[in-house]
Amino acid sequence: MTGESRGQRIVALAGGVGGARLVDGLDRTLPAGALTVVVNTGDDFQHWGLRISPDLDTVMYTLAGLSPEERGWGIDGDTFHVLAEAERRGAAGWFQLGDRDLVTHLRRTKGLAGGRTLTEVTTSLCRTLGVERTLLPMSDVPRPTVIETPDGRRIPFQNWLVRERTGPAVAQVHYEGRPDATATVRDALRGADLVIICPSNPYVSIDPILTLDGIAPLLREKQVIAVSPLIGGRAVKGPLAKMVAQIDADEPTSAWVAAHYGDVLDGLLVHPGDAFTTDLPLLETNILIQDRRDRVALAESLLDFARINR
Numbered sequence: 001m002t003g004e005s006r007g008q009r010i011v012a013l014a015g016g017v018g019g020a021r022l023v024d025g026l027d028r029t030l031p032a033g034a035l036t037v038v039v040n041t042g043d044d045f046q047h048w049g050l051r052i053s054p055d056l057d058t059v060m061y062t063l064a065g066l067s068p069e070e071r072g073w074g075i076d077g078d079t080f081h082v083l084a085e086a087e088r089r090g091a092a093g094w095f096q097l098g099d100r101d102l103v104t105h106l107r108r109t110k111g112l113a114g115g116r117t118l119t120e121v122t123t124s125l126c127r128t129l130g131v132e133r134t135l136l137p138m139s140d141v142p143r144p145t146v147i148e149t150p151d152g153r154r155i156p157f158q159n160w161l162v163r164e165r166t167g168p169a170v171a172q173v174h175y176e177g178r179p180d181a182t183a184t185v186r187d188a189l190r191g192a193d194l195v196i197i198c199p200s201n202p203y204v205s206i207d208p209i210l211t212l213d214g215i216a217p218l219l220r221e222k223q224v225i226a227v228s229p230l231i232g233g234r235a236v237k238g239p240l241a242k243m244v245a246q247i248d249a250d251e252p253t254s255a256w257v258a259a260h261y262g263d264v265l266d267g268l269l270v271h272p273g274d275a276f277t278t279d280l281p282l283l284e285t286n287i288l289i290q291d292r293r294d295r296v297a298l299a300e301s302l303l304d305f306a307r308i309n310r
């Protein structure tokens with residue numbers, strides 16, 4: 001596969017843990033320079049005066065081999081002494097920032113305060129952790145995701161996800177502000193031979209990227225292949241299944257994923273048993289990523305499928 005992919009430029013759109021795992025498989029499969037990862041920053045927020053970019057960090061730590069296998073976010077084996085002390089002194093402790101992880105947030109916050117862009121800061125964070133792949137925040141300007149409940153309450157995304165444990169029902173998801181994708185992101189997409197939509201939550205990880213001005217029209221000119229984030233009517237991780245029921249009053253199926261992405265999509269990978277009747281090229285293959293071997297196998301199947309359907 002590496003030989004066949006030589007010279008190809010592939011862009012992956014990714015959110016959190018599920019996206020990071022496929023990106024890791026692509027990283028292990030594709031030659032140097034062939035892969036650019038555009039990462040959702042709608043989850044970003046300020047906490048303890050620090051700029052936290054959970055999805056960028058999840059992808060970065062995964063590529064650096066630092067992520068905990070099960071949990072997926074943060075740094076494996078991290079300690080939480082600062083968190084315990086901060087809580088003892090009355091700080092909010094609902095978002096678990098690990099001691100080693102804190103160095104990332106401190107450096108990012110300092111870099112941004114010094115006038116560097118999130119793109120620049122991300123590149124330097126990656127280099128210090130030995131990550132050579134190009135990781136690009138979707139935008140250098142904040143675009144916070146906000147959850148709206150049926151009674152009109154608006155809850156910042158991390159508060160809803162972590163603090164309120166996805167309890168409040170979701171009527172709508174908003175992406176606040178109208179920043180542009182960075183020029184670097186647009187150039188990467190313009191030059192792409194293949195765009196991969198990772199198995200991340202469409203509403204809160206992928207749509208923040210797809211709804212940036214000019215991105216969807218650009219993608220309609222490209223071969224775009226997605227991996228379903230749903231298996232047998234359940235999300236591999238996170239609240240997607242109940243969001244589909246609450247927001248779209250629909251069943252959380254692969255057919256929903258295809259309909260959601262609509263004419264942007266040129267192919268979809270679904271788990272065995274999840275195929276449905278459609279003109280869209282489908283590949284039924286194991287999309288449940290449990291270990292490193294699964295990540296590479298999925299990346300290879302996807303690249304083969306893209307080549308056959310080009």
Ligand code: FO1
Pocket residue numbers: 015016017043053054055057058073074094095096097098101158161162205
């Ligand atoms: N997710 C949680 O469910 N609880 C946490 O306390 C938490 C802390 C955290 C710290 C750093 C980081 O990079 C990610 C963290 N996450 C936590 C994960 C993260 O908030 C979500 O998984 C993503 O935003 C969803 O893509």
